[in-house]
Amino acid sequence: MKIANSTPHYINQAYTNPANTAANQNLKSQKTADQVVNETKTDSISFSDRTKDLQKISKAMETDPADRKNYVADIKLKVETGQYTMNAETIAEKMVGSFMNGVA
Numbered sequence: 001m002k003i004a005n006s007t008p009h010y011i012n013q014a015y016t017n018p019a020n021t022a023a024n025q026n027l028k029s030q031k032t033a034d035q036v037v038n039e040t041k042t043d044s045i046s047f048s049d050r051t052k053d054l055q056k057i058s059k060a061m062e063t064d065p066a067d068r069k070n071y072v073a074d075i076k077l078k079v080e081t082g083q084y085t086m087n088a089e090t091i092a093e094k095m096v097g098s099f100m101n102g103v104a
Helices: 006-016 018-040 049-062 066-081 088-103
Strands: none
Touching: none
8 A cells, every 4th residue: 555645745734834823823822821820820728716726736735745744754653662642532522523514
């Protein structure tokens, strides 16, 4: 099978047609305008005050204060050595108080 020599001629005409060149330039100018519009658009987000407060609380909870670790380590040592004493009345008052606050 032989391809006719006229086929490349038609293809070349399509690429060199002045009407196509003008259309291509018009497309290029439209792309440039679209690019300018896209460059000026920006996305933004704003959080409510409550959300900001929750973020602060969450961040604070992620970090353990050094004082707390020392306090827990000290109590653990006292419990293990039998030196930790508890006041039963104080514990009972706090338990009853928490129950009363929950019911009311």
